[in-house]
Amino acid sequence: MIINVVVISALLLGIIYIAIWSTQKHVRERIELPKQRFQEQVNQYDARIMVVENPGNEKQERG
């Protein structure tokens, strides 16, 4: 019984700590970073595809 209470309390405290920690501004911003990276990647990928299909756009896209 005591072990159960200790383990569950520790888990809950851990979750609460992570929850509070992850809401801090700089952590939030860090968590958000991958979406920016991903967006750059897909945008660049699409730009490259479009250049292949329409070479006239190449200069503009690379520019």
Next chain:
Amino acid sequence: MSEPVASPGESVVTESGSPVETQLVFLHSLAALLAVLIAVVFGILISLQFFIPDFGGSWLSMAWGRMRYAHTQGIMIGWLGNAFLAFLYHAVPVLAGRPITSVRLGRWLFGLWNLIVVLPGWLLVLAGISQPIEWAEFPPIVDAFLIVALVMAAIQFIPPFFARGLEELYVSSWYIIGALVFTLLAYPMGNIVPELVPGAESAAFTGLWIHDAVGLFVTPLALAILYFVIPAATGRPLFSHFLSMLGFWGLFFLYPLNGTHHYVFSVIPMSAQLGAIAASALLGVIVIIVVTNLLLSARGARWLLGDTALRFAIMSTLFYLVVSVQGALQAQMSLNRVIHFSDWVIGHSHLAMLGFATFAGIAGIIHAWQRMPWARYNASALNWSFWLLTAGVSIMFIDLTLAGLVESRLWLAGAPWMESVVQAKPYWLGRTLSAIPITAGFLLLFYGLLTGPKGAGVQALSAGKEQGNGVTRSSTASTARAPGFALRMTYRVSATAAIVFFCLSVFLLGVLPGRALDEQISAMTPENVFGLSAAELRGREIYAREGCAYCHTQQIRYTDADMARFGAPTLAWEGQFDTPHMWGTRRVGPDLSRSHGTRSEDWQFTHLFSPRSVVPWSVMPSYAVYFDGAPDKPKQEARDLVAYLETLGRARELAWPEGDAMSRSFTSDDRWAQMSLNSQVLNAHTGKAEARDDIPVLSAAGNLENGMLLWQDHCAGCHGANGVGYGPAAAWLEPLPADLSQHEYSLAGLAATLWQGVEGTAMPAWRDLSVAQLSDLAAVVRSFHVPEPEVTVTGAQRGLGETVYRDNCTQCHGDNGDGQGFAAAELQVAPTDFTNQRPSVGASMSALQNGVKGTPMAPWTDRLNSDEMLAVSHYLRQFFGDSP
């Protein structure tokens, strides 16, 4: 920087130089589209059998159950599996910035997935080699190859992410890694463990797998697509990566805990059920967060008019919201009590697999396809495909949901079972018709990806980008400081915890309930319970391979409605020889848990051979192939199957009531077990023939018109339209159905026969009909009687008749003709009660001369001469007396 290429089969290179293997995208997309068309054809053939039950004729591969296996596995593995793999070949190099592990491995994986798993899997289940576990119907040998394929997929797609720090991974990457890892954990658990543990324990693991298949394989990969396609198509970053990660972890922590909600009100320990119900509710909250995030990411996008992939992705998101909220609600006891086992659940699963997951899969395929400069692309066809699929899936979902409500209302009201079948038929027709736009949508999807100008997809993409799909691109610059280590560690801890949590879910919802069930089985099993004989085991295999469990459950739930209709709820020990279990999750036909002693063997044979001859509105397929041309010529398979049906509920019935009394004393603290043990009736089947003391009093003023309608539905199959005993099924029954024109019945006698049935014959009880309906039927039966001309019986003849009767008939028929002779109790079929049934002289003479086949009444020609037989035939008519 290498230039992209524009010839078929060659790769397109990402910004980082990683090739996207378009050949593998192409191959898996084509395989996916072929698979979905085949799986849809299976689905259509299944749905047609609700109207043309004998559609497959004697070709068992076309039988309902086998095609149902092929349909669901085809959708999950053939269609969605290939669609997801096609998407992964496009997405992983983009997400990871690195190539997939090996192109050669990719070709092997493609071959293995399609030529060793999907195709043989289909052929084997159609040939009757299968595994009767829901969403795991391909046989174990195919499972083994699929596990190898999943390992190969993990090797192919996970290592490219290794170069990235965990904190750098985009949410789609997390979902891809999560799906591959967790499917590898869940698939063996769901496919192998139920084959090793029996009954309720087996069901506990099946419940986990049913939900893990959707929650840990289908959903994560579908969400990976949505998180990928929506920002890519709108050109704007996701609304919140934080919320997406919250959703990711929530999903992977909660989904494994949902499984047992498929067996609410079952014998599985209530603690496991309640845990699953709570997890289901929490999951609904998480899904709302996920969907909100996805929809906010698409805000401002003219998604209904713009990019086709985006359109499919947003519709998938909307379907996800509906199906998940619905799932969370229907897991709750109050709703589950009502809609479980009905078409509501079929609508729910179609919305999940054909709505949410399929639309995501299509979004992924179109997104990747559009970006293959050498691929053809017909935007108009794809546009039509979207609208047709949206309309078809929506119609099917609404239609089946309504069907479920109608069925469950009738079940709760205690209406005759067939009433729910009859009332559901218009909705089943609606479901079949919804296949028209769905099939057309898939055909147009196929057409749209294989026709049109080469490179038109990229051109459409360019046009969409120029218009910005209605949104403006935001800056992708970031000024965030980087608590990288802490975040990385948090993700590592979470990932480890998620795996631990999965194991914990198997322990909490599988192993722990299994141990509790084991204890319950040990404590409650009556002494000397025997298992199944060889013939019964063979019958069980037939039951499994023909998918009988997909229409007939073998679990009576702990609800008032189930107890009233079927009897005492199923206890764990009753299924201790069932490996894997046959509980089922759907009722088209009634539950079969208490089949033992419910129907006569000849009725069972006739029902298998020609279901509609004894149950006119039945939608059960005929299994005439198991007979040599007639029900009275069963092949071994039919004998085995009927032998197995006779085992269902046998052990408990044979131990009744002492067995339940003993169990009651051992489980006084188990409220649910007590509920089953305190049930007044073990087998509440309304058709079970048995002596009862609650026979109703029928009205002599029954309505003939109503009665005739009931007669056509319930009685004409055996007794014939005009009651002379020669209905379509009559020739196959022993004893023959009574010729009602040759018998005069008292109202009390008819009440007894209709209410109790006639034990030892195919005449069931009709306790599911109301007293008014029984009165109407009685009026019809009495109307069939053709009065005999009065014949004067001489005193000598009467004396002779009395002597003959006293010397030869009283042992069975009793001194006063009431059928209560001292030998009557020993006879399998009760002797005729002449006080309530007066046969014509002709009918009595026929019985005396020929005997009555299938009863103890033998011919009397070797002991009585014709005068004696005639005399006793006249004599016994006087017993009928003055009954009303």
